[in-house]
Amino acid sequence: MKISELSDRSGLPVQTIKYYIREGLLPKGTATAATRAEYDGRHLHRLRLIRALREVGGLPVASVQRIVAAVDDDTVALHRLLGEAQYALGPRAEPRPEDPDWRAARQDVDAVVAELGWRVVPDAPARDLLAQAFVALRRLGLPIVLRDLRPYIEAAGLVADHEVGGLSADDDRETAVQTAIATNVLYERVLLALRRMAQENASARRFEETGALRRGSSSPARHESSAHTP
Amino acid sequence: MKISELSDRSGLPVQTIKYYIREGLLPKGTATAATRAEYDGRHLHRLRLIRALREVGGLPVASVQRIVAAVDDDTVALHRLLGEAQYALGPRAEPRPEDPDWRAARQDVDAVVAELGWRVVPDAPARDLLAQAFVALRRLGLPIVLRDLRPYIEAAGLVADHEVGGLSADDDRETAVQTAIATNVLYERVLLALRRMAQENASARRFEETGALRRGSSSPARHESSAHTP
Incomplete structure (x- = not known):
């Protein structure tokens, strides 16, 4: 498929796809002419992964690069690959060994x-x-x-x-x-x-008192007993 | 106690305490002279609550005002008061009924x-x-x-x-x-x-293979069986 179709099917603008190619997140297409390249299902699949990492995971491009490289490196075991992905997610806490x-x-x-x-x-x-x-x-x-x-x-x-x-x-x-x-x-x-x-x-x-009230109640229902009946 | 001591004991700058008084989060002290006021344990207690809401809850002053008003209003039942506090916390999702x-x-x-x-x-x-x-x-x-x-x-x-x-x-x-x-x-x-x-x-x-490896392993350990033994 052409890059325009890849854009349609992935939901990503052509410019964004070109940017991901430049950054090494997405392999180049197969050149069919000086200014043309052909893309296939593997590109689409990879773009779905990149979207998940960027849009759902909120990850910066540098983290996506690292994860994509690990995906492509078959010597990285699945457990370690999953670790790479999890460790890239926020929130993070800075270690403060001086405290x-x-x-x-x-x-x-x-x-x-x-x-x-x-x-x-x-x-x-x-x-x-x-x-x-x-x-x-x-x-x-x-x-x-x-x-x-x-x-x-x-x-x-x-x-x-x-x-x-x-x-x-x-x-x-x-x-x-x-x-x-x-x-x-x-x-x-x-x-x-x-x-x-x-x-x-x-x-x-x-x-709360049983049944009766929800919001807007004006009775301060403070039971001493633990009326904890699930 | 004077406002300087209230500041020391609460860990909040005097300017911040004055700001909270202006915004109605903290009651005024008892005036002892034209430019002096006396504060007590109740002020300190309230400042601890405000700090928890602001610094731990990350709440804006407007939300803190609403919660503090509910704390002071004995006709607001405890369950509803806890709801006010929980509902003020992020993250929030905007309803999108048009979708x-x-x-x-x-x-x-x-x-x-x-x-x-x-x-x-x-x-x-x-x-x-x-x-x-x-x-x-x-x-x-x-x-x-x-x-x-x-x-x-x-x-x-x-x-x-x-x-x-x-x-x-x-x-x-x-x-x-x-x-x-x-x-x-x-x-x-x-x-x-x-x-x-x-x-x-x-x-x-x-x-992962049992025992042996953690990070840095180079063996792609893909078990077909579910070696799930907690």
């Missing part, structure tokens, strides 16, 4: 991961992300204790097992990365939205 | 909530947030099915029950809101960080 609170929090994180027996590399960005949250909670006077972490660990395991279970080693590498990025970003939002609704539901059941 | 995909997604969300029997008001922002994620997934060719939602629903219920269970109706309203905001924002990060590590762990167990 004693941060060092203590990071040690706590490493102890938790070790105790769980999770296979997570020592420099995984999520370790720093968790340490940052620990520091912020301590500074607010709400230091975390392992007991409070339990439901989060259980919840994280539940969704992660489902998500990784949905990836297939038979998929081609582009599709695997694309699915992993979309799952990571969009199901993160799914999880956050559901958590907020579940909080509202739990709060209604615990603090 | 048929969006309308269909929003109907799916409402059907899921109804089927779960969750007490969530019809205009809760989290419904729109979930609808937005549904639309994005469909557009990527990954439409959501109820079966895929199950682990997320279960995970959300787990953490929300724990979180709401940790709030006490005996706490004063300021402390309840402060804890709810901190919990919402910071444990959201805890959950995201743990999910990423749980994904890495699940991927390692599923796609």
Whole structure:
């Protein structure tokens, strides 16, 4: 197909496609004349991956370059390829080894991961992300204790097992990365939205009078008892 | 105490405290002379709440005004007060009723909530947030099915029950809101960080050879079998 058709079918402007070719994200087409090139299904497939990384993952071009290079390098194992993609996603927390609170929090994180027996590399960005949250909670006077972490660990395991279970080693590498990025970003939002609704539901059941009222109620319904009946 | 001491103890500059008084977030001190006022523990307590809303919740002053007014209005029941605080938090999704995909997604969300029997008001922002994620997934060719939602629903219920269970109706309203905001924002990060590590762990167990390798492996370990042994 011509670049104009590739543009139509990918939903990306011709200029953007040319830019991705210049940056090495997309292979050149097969030259058919001095100013013409022919593109095929592999280009379309690659553009879908790039869109997922750029638009869903919000990744800068440099990160996309690195991931695309890993996709193309068959010596990079699937597990490591998925790691490349996940590690590129935000949010990130800067390690602050000069801060004693941060060092203590990071040690706590490493102890938790070790105790769980999770296979997570020592420099995984999520370790720093968790340490940052620990520091912020301590500074607010709400230091975390392992007991409070339990439901989060259980919840994280539940969704992660489902998500990784949905990836297939038979998929081609582009599709695997694309699915992993979309799952990571969009199901993160799914999880956050559901958590907020579940909080509202739990709060209604615990603090509101049964049935009667929703918003606009004027009775300060403060039950002493835990009317927690799911 | 004088405003300088209030500044020291709250960690906020005097100018910021004066700004919060002008904006009605913080009550005036008791005038002791033409240019002097005396502040007490209630001011300090209120400043802690404002900091949590501004710095942890990332809320604009207008949202803080609304929440503080609800804290001070005893006719606003605790459940509704917690709702005010949660609804003010980002991220938000704009409803797009003119888009048929969006309308269909929003109907799916409402059907899921109804089927779960969750007490969530019809205009809760989290419904729109979930609808937005549904639309994005469909557009990527990954439409959501109820079966895929199950682990997320279960995970959300787990953490929300724990979180709401940790709030006490005996706490004063300021402390309840402060804890709810901190919990919402910071444990959201805890959950995201743990999910990423749980994904890495699940991927390692599923796609990597047992034990041996981590990063830098050059063997494309693609198991056909599901070597999923937690």
